[in-house]
Amino acid sequence: MSEIILQIDGREVKAREGMTILEAAQGAGIFIPTLCHHEKLEPYGACRICIVEVKVGGWTRLVVSCVYLAEENLVVRTRSEKVDRNRKTILELLLAHAPDSPKLQDLAQEYGADKDRFEKVASFCIHCGLCVRYCAEVKKKNAVGFVDRGIRKEISFIPEIASKECWDCKECFPLCPTSALQAAYVLTEALTSSSPSFGPALEE
Amino acid sequence: MVRIKSPAELEELRKGILSKRDPNKPCITLCSGSACLASGSGEVAASLEEEIKKQGLRDEVDVRKTGCHGFCERGPIIVIHPEEIGYFQIEPKAVPEIVSQTIKEKKVIERLLYTDPSTNEKIIHESEIPFYKNQERLVFGSNGSIDPTSIDDYLAIGGYSALAKALSGMTPEQVLKEVKKSNLRGRGGGGFPTGRKWEGSRNAPDEIKYVIVNADEGDPGAYMNRSTLEGNPHSVLEGLIIGAYAIGAHEGYIYVRQEYPLAVENVGIAIKQAEEYGFLGKNILGSGFDFTVKVHQGAGAFVSGESTALMTALEGRVGEPRPKYIRSNIKGLWNRPSVLNNVETWANVPLIINKGAGWFIQFGTEGSKGTKIFSLVGKINNTGLVEVPMGTPLKDIIYKIGGGIPGGKRFKAVQTGGPSGGCIPAELLDLEVDFDELTKAGSMMGSGGMIVMDEDTCMVDVVRYFINFLTDESGGKCVPCREGLRQMYKILTNITEGKGREGDIELLEELSETAIEASLCALGKSAPNPILSTIRYFRDEYEAHIKEKKCPALSCKELISYYIDPDKCQACMICLRKCPAEAIDGGKKKIHIIDQEKCTKCGTCFEACPPRFGAVQKISGEPVPLPIPEEARIIARENKER
DSSP: OOEEEEEETTEEEEEETTOBHHHHHHHTTOOOOOSSOOTTSOOOOOSOTTEEEEEETTEEEEEETTTSBOOTTOEEESOOHHHHHHHHHHHHHHHTTOTTOHHHHHHHHHHTOOTTSSOOOSOOOOOOOHHHHIIIIISOOOOEEEESOGGGOEEEEOHHHHHHHTTTOOTTGGGOSSSHHHHHHHHHHHHTTTSTTSSSOOOO | OOOOOSHHHHHHHHHHHHHTOOTTSOEEEEEOSHHHHHTTHHHHHHHHHHHHHHTTOTTTOEEEEESOOSOGGGOSOEEEETTTEEEOSOOGGGHHHIIIIIIISOOOOGGGSEEOTTTOOEEOBGGGSHHHHTOOOTTTGGGGTSOTTOHHHHHHTTTTHHHHHHHHHOOHHHHHHHHHHHTOBOTTTTOOBHHHHHHHHHHSSOSOOEEEEEEOOOSTTOOHHHHHHHHOHHHHHHHHHHHHHHHTOOEEEEEEETTOHHHHHHHHHHHHHHHHHTSSBSSGGGSSOOBEEEEEEEOSOGGGGSHHHHHHHHTTSOOOOOOOSSOTTTSOGGGSOEEEEEHHHHHHHHHHHHHOHHHHTTSBOSSSBSEEEEEEEESOSSOEEEEEETTEEHHIIIIIITOOOGGGOOEEEEEESGGGSEEEEGGGTTOEESHHHHHHTTOOOTTOEEEEEETTOOHHHHHHHHHHHHHHHSOOOSHHHHHHHHHHHHHHHHHHTTOOOTTHHHHHHHHHHHHHHHOSSHHHHHTTHHHHHHHHHHHHHHHHHHHSOOOTTSOOGGGEEEEEOTTTOOOOSHHHHHOTTOOEEEETTEEEEEOTTTOOOOOHHHHHSOTTTOOEEEEESSOOOOOOOGGGGBOOHHHHHO
């Protein structure tokens, strides 16, 4: 893989071809906030918080750094008026779901986001998809998935799979930035509690 | 059917079909598109068949069930050839007369003809009706003359001659060059230059490439793609095969939503017929070019019309847009170069190949060539599908073709480009409709939806409707779109319910900005269009709702009251009897009063009050006048009689 050089926040940064801007920045110790990104998972591009400004051919445009690939001579700004404004609005929209999430609160402080800007929504889930993708891509179990679309989209454990796979795993729990996942899990557990298969595997 | 092995054999076949057809033999065409079927064209077809049999005319007249003629407002439509006599809103009971009078006696039945509302003149020939006369139906015109389930009908009007021309006389590069020269732009939404899209795929190094028809039309009120696919599926198929040849694809997909059963059926029949004749399969027309096509039924998600979401759905996964910054004509379906074009775009291709780019570019404007099919719906007299050259003034579409607004109401706005298009106000009626002009006005072409609104439409409420649609239909993957729309919808609902606050307009603008700048796909990026265009042109309506708690169009339920003007009330009891909430007090000679506490604002009294009285009124933004004193409510008998 050939090496490329790009500029991030005025610094020259080395990267390998095929790396995203986010990876290049992280390699150089430059911080870009993320919510749906995970190094073990395919880039997802859903939370849009890692948005940055790039200059290509004299044009400035906003792109998400977790998906956009580093290019030779690319000029990246990880903070700008536009970037910060978008991050602030994104955070405020997410804080309507999970106003007490420490991760969101930290970022809110940085970007001046008001947790009460928007009417609250009755679900902590911010749809980062970390649990869903971790279960699918790393564990290859698909015990938790998204159901529905639009504003009705939500995470849901699949009882048939969850009752077999989740009890001894729960690796997705610490990934959740708002703890909504555990609530969904408990709900599934409660709904299927009559089923003897949900629970620790019995010695046979 | 015999397999056609060369362009010469195709011409032989065509001659054979035409020789068996007598152009002077009476032929009754009956519109059997989805709209006409819904208004009873199936029953008309049955009685036509029966009546022709009964009157012993089976060998003397042909009946052809065609696709949509476009003038859906007046369906079911019958056109009798060769005279081209057009009969509208046909019911089965009119059929015996049509057969005995027009077919047997060659007499025109006046009462079934179209009457021009402005001149009261009866018009015999379909093409002379203003609705059709002012159109340029290059793509959609054949719909009315062919049976979509008959490939011979398509061949009889010159079908597959463009394919023969491309395969036998042109190299793929020449086909590509012709399409590029035509400046054809994608009819599905973005208006991306078709030739450039094709070129990107053609030049991509991958050996395997795909061509795809996007028939996932899902805008409320839009059905032009549906009608094209239902009425003339071979035209789309022919375009697709030519496109595949140009870019070097050997496999194609037609992604059509399963809510379009007739389109699915007809395109399936068309593929089978084309395979039998050898227009699909191996060594097409002896050229050595192979191409097959499959139909994929979409599960009814609006977002799957977005190109990358559609491809994801074709791969068998949830139809969500991809976040990647790489064009799908380079890496699309299964990461192969894939050309995805809209139904109408593909249907334009045979025309361009047959008649040449030079012919094509005489239609339209500098930046947008050719014609565009619009689905004209809403508060408009002539609801239907219309095809006009790009650059046709909006007012010609609304008034000359559309026949203006029903009930003598005032035109207020037209929403173009579907739910994520924008509202264009009356002061822009001179706008010459093409890709760039619509974008400049804050709207977009989209796939060609046009929803007309009159003075009774509240712009805030209509935007709320579109945003609600989008909250349901967003893929729900990225935050600026899913969460942004959720909050926009809440704010808009609050405004229409009189709970709007100062700063709401700015908040909507801010959310719109983030949706445009940071959303993952075109759905989110265009979703704020209805909001921003109405703030631009109808800001006063937003302000009236927020500041005065008034709905100027008298439409938002929470902001209006019904009131009976005591000076006009004739105590006729009509509204009183019809009120479902029993909210009206009064008597035979006693002026009626609405109990505001009980009133559910259903509007029944408003509709019921005879227009010559006009006593029931809607008021907004002001208090309801107090009831008049009890003794003043009695109407003296002589007063009433006079």
